[in-house]
Every structure is written in C-alpha cells, then in structure tokens.
Amino acid sequence: xxxGILGGGIAGLSVALALRKQGYNPRVYERRAEPATVGxxxxxxxxxxxxxxxxxxxQDIEAIGGRPLTMRRQDDAGNALGGLxxxxxxxxxxxxxxxxxxxxxxxxxxxxxxxxxxxxEFGRRAVAIELDAHGKAVAHFENGASIRPxxxxxxxxxxxxxxxxxxxxxxxxxxxxxxxxxxxAQGQHALVDDISIQDFWxxxxxxxxxxxxxxxxxxAAAQARPLNKATPTADIRKEVEDLFAGWPExxxxxxxxxxxxxxxxxxxxxxxxxxxxxxxxxxLVGDAAHAPLPTSGQGACQALEDAWHLAxxxxxxxxxxxxxxxxxxxxxxxxxxxxxxxxxxxxxxLFATDPETCRMRNERAKASDPVRDVQVLxxxxxxxxxxxxxxxxxxxxxxxxGSLYRIE
Numbered sequence: 151x152x153x154g155i156l157g158g159g160i161a162g163l164s165v166a167l168a169l170r171k172q173g174y175n176p177r178v179y180e181r182r183a184e185p186a187t188v189g190x191x192x193x194x195x196x197x198x199x200x201x202x203x204x205x206x207x208x209q210d211i212e213a214i215g216g217r218p219l220t221m222r223r224q225d226d227a228g229n230a231l232g233g234l235x236x237x238x239x240x241x242x243x244x245x246x247x248x249x250x251x252x253x254x255x256x257x258x259x260x261x262x263x264x265x266x267x268x269x270x271e272f273g274r275r276a277v278a279i280e281l282d283a284h285g286k287a288v289a290h291f292e293n294g295a296s297i298r299p300x301x302x303x304x305x306x307x308x309x310x311x312x313x314x315x316x317x318x319x320x321x322x323x324x325x326x327x328x329x330x331x332x333x334x335a336q337g338q339h340a341l342v343d344d345i346s347i348q349d350f351w352x353x354x355x356x357x358x359x360x361x362x363x364x365x366x367x368x369x370a371a372a373q374a375r376p377l378n379k380a381t382p383t384a385d386i387r388k389e390v391e392d393l394f395a396g397w398p399e400x401x402x403x404x405x406x407x408x409x410x411x412x413x414x415x416x417x418x419x420x421x422x423x424x425x426x427x428x429x430x431x432x433x434l435v436g437d438a439a440h441a442p443l444p445t446s447g448q449g450a451c452q453a454l455e456d457a458w459h460l461a462x463x464x465x466x467x468x469x470x471x472x473x474x475x476x477x478x479x480x481x482x483x484x485x486x487x488x489x490x491x492x493x494x495x496x497x498x499x500l501f502a503t504d505p506e507t508c509r510m511r512n513e514r515a516k517a518s519d520p521v522r523d524v525q526v527l528x529x530x531x532x533x534x535x536x537x538x539x540x541x542x543x544x545x546x547x548x549x550x551x552g553s554l555y556r557i558e
Contacts, residue, residue: 151469154179154297156276156289156313157305159186161436161453163259163270165303167205168457170266172465177299178268179291181275181306185260189252190332191360191368193218193347196243197531198451201458203245210258215248216345216362223515226352228398231515235524236347242528244538249347249360251334251368255450276306279316279432287316287432301471303460304434305453308421308441317429323419326443326494328501329380330416331371331390335407340364342400350397351512354503357394357401369404370444372418374501380417387413418443420494423487428475435460440486445500446493448531452486455535485533 153169155162158180166176180186194202194211202208219240223231240246263270275292282288282298289312290296304313314321335341342348342361350357354374361367371390383389387410394401421441427434436453459481460474467474499511532538 151301152299153301154299155303155305158270160450162305163263164454164457165305165435165460166263166268168461170268172461176268178270179274180272183273186256190334191251192450194248195451195531196240196245196247197535198454199245200535200537201454204458207258207262211248214254215250218247218249218345218347221347223349224398225512226350226397231512232518235520239524239527242524243532249362276312279312281430285430287430302432304432304438305436306438308437311438313432313434314438317432317434318424323421325377325417325419326497328372328374328418330418331413333369333408333413335367335404337365337407341367341404341407353508354501356500359404367404377417382415386410423490427479431471433475440490442490443493443497445496446489448489481534
C-alpha cells in the first residue's frame with residue numbers, strides 16, 4: 151500500500167516511524183524547505199514516553215532531555231500554590247517524564263526516519279486535495295507536482311491545514327483570547343536551581359519555565375489580550391521584560407538570558423473538535439485532527455499516541471481503510487476532544503482578570519490533593535494505552551485548575 155504523509159512535524163514523522171515498524175513504506179512531504187526549528191520545547195509526559203519506547207526512540211530522548219520530578223506553582227508575588235509530584239506520576243504510569251527542546255525532538259524523529267529509510271521531501275507545500283474519477287484523493291503541491299497514494303495522511307498542523315479543509319470543509323482556527331511569547335534561555339551558569347517545572351500565575355498573565363538542564367530553559371510568557379493587539383512590538387524582549395518586571399525570580403533572569411531574536415509571539419488558537427477525521431482515503435492526525443491549547447498539557451503527546459494507535463488499527467483491519475479509519479477515530483476522538491475541552495477550561499481560569507476570580511482559582515489550586523491530582527492525570531493521560539495506570543477504556547477525566555501543565 152502506498153502511503154503519503156503531508157507534514158513532517160512531530161505527528162507526521164512519528165506516524166511514519168510507527169507505520170514503518172509495521173512493514174509499511176510511507177513517504178513524508180513537508181512544506182518547509184528544511185527541518186522545522188520554530189517553537190520552544192515540549193514536556194513529554196509518561197504516555198508519550200510509552201510511545202517513544204515502542205518506536206525505539208526513548209534512549210535518544212533520555213540523552214537530550216531533562217528529567218523533572220516536581221512542578222511548582224506560585225502566584226505573581228511568589229506565594230506557593232501547590233504543585234505536582236512528577237516522580238509519583240511517573241511511578242504511577244510506569245514511564246518517565248522528559249523535557250526537551252522542540253528542535254531536538256524533531257531532530258531525533260528525523261534521524262530515525264532517515265535510518266529507517268523513510269523518504270522525507272522538504273519544500274513540498276500541498277495547496278489542494280481533490281478526488282479523482284475513481285474517488286481517490288489527489289494531493290497537489292505548489293510546484294505543480296501531485297501524488298495519488300492509496301492512503302493519504304494529513305499531519306499538516308492546525309494552521310492552514312489542506313487536509314483538514316478537504317475532510318471537514320473548513321479549517322478555521324479559533325483564537326482563544328491570549329498570546330504566548332516563547333523562548334529558549336541559555337547561559338554558561340545555572341539559570342535555575344534544579345530541574346523543576348515552575349509555573350507562575352497572575353491576573354490575566356502567566357509565566358512558565360521548564361529546564362532541560364540548569365543552564366538551558368525553555369519558557370512561555372502569556373497574557374490575555376484581544377486579537378487585534380496580538381502583534382509583536384519592535385523590542386519584543388523589552389515588552390516581555392517590562393510586563394513581568396517584579397515577578398518572582400527566576401522570571402526576569404530567564405528573560406534577560408534569552409536573545410531577542412530567539413523570542414517569538416504567538417496568537418494562540420485551537421480548533422473545534424471534528425465529528426469525523428476522514429474522507430475517502432484521507433485521514434487526519436495530530437493537530438490537523440485535534441489541536442488543543444498549550445494549557446491542555448498534551449499536544450505533542452497526543453500526536454505520538456496517534457502514531458501508536460494508527461499502526462495497530464491498520465494492521466487489525468486487514469487492508470480495509472474504512473474499517474481502520476473507523477476504529478482509529480473511535481479510539482482517539484473521545485480522548486482528544488476531552489483534553490481539548492480541559493485545555494480551554496483551564497485557560498479561561500488561568501487568564502481571568504477579575505481579582506476575586508483569580509483569588510478563588512488560587513485557593514482551589516492550593517487546596518488540591520496532590521495524590522488525587524496524580525491519580526486523575528494518570529487515568530486520563532493513560533486512557534487507551536496498556537499502561538499500569540489505565541488498563542481499561544474508561545473516559546479521560548478532568549483534573550480541574552492546576553492539573554494540566556505544558557509550556558510551549
């Protein structure tokens with residue numbers, strides 16, 4: 151079976167690797183002219199590590215990633231708001247958590263794809279998908295070329311996804327009312343005291359920093375603002391530095407240790423859940439299918455889960471794409487829709503500007519049961535995977551304020 155994958159990001163490459171391990175020969179088409187370097191970092195929670203081990207990548211991730219054991223929350227005055235025992239979460243789920251720069255994760259995926267003999271073609275921007283006279287999808291590229299594989303997988307992201315537009319008829323992302331400044335700080339000396347995720351909450355503002363090692367930290371600063379003001383200023387680093395002046399250290403120290411040209415402003419969008427992820431012989435995966443907010447804690451992790459499940463659904467369907475698509479969507483849609491909604495709920499609380507609402511949010515965070523938080527996260531994130539924390543198919547559960555963490 152000829153398989154084409156639109157998109158060479160985390161979703162596209164991990165799907166390609168999972169399919170290659172099952173004996174398929176996928177080909178990846180990436181719109182960028184070279185491997186992606188945008189983005190800051192991702193936290194690979196235990197459900198992602200389960201998939202990475204299955205793909206044979208976990209040892210490489212261990213070599214480049216940090217290993218956080220705690221997550222600490224504070225308000226913008228430095229008052230403790232509880233946290234997460236990541237070590238307990240890892241033990242509960244049976245796999246480790248890692249923090250990695252996005253470009254390093256991308257490099258590992260691409261290196262393994264190359265070693266597996268998976269062709270990855272750069273500079274191949276898809277502009278349209280249409281059905282031929284036999285009802286088979288044809289993808290057309292900007293350079294005039296086209297492909298007509300037996301299976302076309304859309305892994306071309308949340309913004310301007312050609313595959314999503316073909317499947318759903320629309321791919322309009324939804325602005326969720328806040329912006330992220332993302333960056334990577336690096337210094338000769340330690341920027342943080344230990345490898346712990348730190349999350350600072352203000353009124354309509356947030357700053358999160360995630361160490362890979364003491365001298366290498368990726369971070370995201372966020373603020374609620376209307377879309378018409380979601381544009382960078384001429385001096386982007388000064389804007390962030392001024393906005394978070396007076397916040398607890400290491401916030402200012404980390405901002406100052408980041409080159410201005412390494413800071414990027416993102417107007418944060420997600421996508422409405424779809425009722426179907428497929429049309430004809432086209433299937434959506436990753437952000438093209440389910441694009442949660444960064445506050446979901448699970449964007450990259452769910453892209454990796456897609457890869458693991460799709461390979462098994464294809465093998466279990468005896469070559470019948472319709473059967474494989476239905477099985478895949480039935481497994482993946484409820485979990486990803488729930489996580490996307492949790493991300494939105496958390497964002498609404500996190501970026502509230504009313505002082506009383508923020509006070510109540512913080513009190514709830516401080517009063518949360520850390521053991522219960524771990525149990526809820528483990529059950530939700532482990533759903534559908536053969537992990538110690540979730541051996542049945544119970545629905546993913548919400549964790550409330552403060553139970554979802556990712557900085558990108």
